[in-house]
Amino acid sequence: MKAPTDPASVLVYPPALERGVVEAVHALAPRSTEGEAIDRVIPAARALSDLFTVRRPDVFPDYAADAMMRFAYGLYFAPQTWVRTRLALAEALEPRPRALGADGRVRVLDLGAGLGTAGLASAHLLRARFGATSVRLVAVDRSAAALAALTAQVASSADLVGLDVVPVVGDLVRLDALPAAAAGPFDLIVVSFALNEAFPPGDDAAARAWLAALATRLAPTGVLLVVEPALHATATRLRTLAAPLAEAGTLAVLAPDLHGRIAAPHPDPRFVDHEVRRWALPESVKRVNRILRRSLDELTFSFVALSPTPAPPWPETPRRVRVTSPFGRLKGRRAFTSLDTTGARPTFDLLERTLSDDDETRVRAIERGDHVEILDCRPLGEPGWSRLPGPDAVRTAWRPT
Ligand SMILES: C[S@@+](CC[C@H](N)C(=O)[O-])C[C@H]1O[C@@H](n2cnc3c(N)ncnc32)[C@H](O)[C@@H]1O
Known part of the structure; x- marks a missing residue:
């Protein structure tokens, strides 16, 4: 599959943003080649990667206060956050279109924004693909250094020109103590890789009450998008936190589940609801990853997108399901698990002998998270x-492009 290059694509980190960070890194070591300058950031990228994955301390250090760590984030993690956020947001808004904001004026709140990549990625997508003519982005974080870097990036980047960014240094847990700028109503609230940090496991009642409180800060058709790592524990916890809100009717589920609520887990515990998506890996990420060797050909994460206003039901025919596993090979057949529009989890298989070479390519392109229509099948x-x-x-009925 040819990788897309259009910056409006959900799967692409805009080359101009990548360039901005590469040039800033190069400016630190002007006598090196650009590649060598990128290599100097690798130790910081490794330290950050360990912090996010293996170390996971109870209290995260303020990594944005360290310039090298900031560059490492910008080079290696920002592209991943950018595309992950857009994959989730596109699935919430595109298959059943909903307009956000009045007259194209969209208000976004990014909680635990850090350097603001999730909020920026959302704002950029809303402008490029969903009719937003202006975006006001309120970014809340306890790190003043991170928010200062966000403001500087927006001021210096042509791709982000015209975004109205309001930095708010504060504790996202204490919503009522935040200034009026964070009160809403918002058309989109993004919480990216911050829920588990602000509400560590064990604090489920507080996390759930907080999510319910966010619902009151949404415009009626607004969207609450929560993105978390793909780890079994975080992916499962996110669904466990969101399920009662949907059951109580506080918020309806727009995505990933198709039936407006959160489906019960797959009866086979090997199947965990998380996302695995191919994307257009930027060259600078590839360069850092030659040394770090993380598996980055695919982005993995989990998410829920919720709204006070449910999306309209799917048409009854053709039957639509969301693919929840790879289209895997099993002894002469291919099979995938799915979630359907009733919350059931049917599995479909296909005999390999029915596949021509062209079919093979088409079937192989079907990914976890795609919506597909089932035109014929027998139990x-x-x-x-x-x-x-x-x-x-x-x-294929919908896939991110
Ligand atoms: C892992 S980073 C994610 C940053 C960004 N949302 C992203 O996806 O790239 C988590 C962020 O949440 C912030 N954070 C965690 N707990 C917080 C709290 N109680 N109040 C404000 N910010 C908090 C941290 O300072 C950090 O910037």
């Missing part, structure tokens, strides 16, 4: 399994 003996008579019985 198999195994409960919950159905057989597609051939590759034409499944058709």
Whole structure:
């Protein structure tokens, strides 16, 4: 598959933003080549990566206060955050379009914004793809250094020109103590990789009450987007926190589940609801990753997108399901698990002998998270399994582009 290059694509980190960081890094070591200058940031990128994954301390250090760590974030993590956020936001807004904001004026709140990448990615997408003519981005974080870097980036980047950024240094847990700028109503509230940090596991009642309080800061058609790591514990916790809000009718689920609520976990514990998506890896990320060797060909994360106003029901035909596993190979057949518009979890299989080379390419392109239409199938003996008579019985209905 040819990687997309259009900066409006959900899957692309805008080359101009990548360039901005590469040039800033190069300016630190002007006598090196650009590549060598990038290499100097690798130790900081490794330290940050360990912090986010293996170390995960109870209290995160203020990494944005250290210039090298900031550059490491900008080079290596910002592109990942950018694309992850847009994948989730696009799925919340695109298959069942909803207009955010009045007359194209959109208000976004980014809680635990850090350097602001999730809020910026959302604002950029809303302008490029969803009709926003102006965006006001309120970014809340306890790190004044991070918010100062965000303000500086917006001031110096042509791709972000015209964004109205309001930095708010404060504790996101204490919503009522935040200044009026954070009170809303907002058309979009983004919480990216901050929920588990602000509400460590064990604090579920407080986290749930906080999410419910955010609902009151949304415009009626507004969206609350929470993105978390793909780890079993975080992905499961996110769904456990969101499920009662949906059951109580406080917020409806726009995505990833298709039926407005959170489905019960798959009966087979090997299947965990999380996202795995191919993306257009920027060259500078590739360069850092030659040394760090993290698996980055695919982005992994979990998310929920919620709103006080449910999305309209899906048309009954053709039958739509969301793919929740790879289209995997099993002894002469291909199979994928899915979530359907009733909250059920059907599995579909297809005999390999029905696939031509072209079909093979098409089937291989179907990814976890795609919405597909099932045009024909028959139940198999195994409960919950159905057989597609051939590759034409499944058709992609929505995928991020
Ligand atoms: C892992 S970073 C994620 C940053 C950004 N949202 C992203 O996705 O790239 C978590 C951020 O949440 C902030 N944070 C955590 N707990 C917070 C709290 N109680 N109040 C304000 N900010 C908090 C941290 O300062 C940090 O910038």
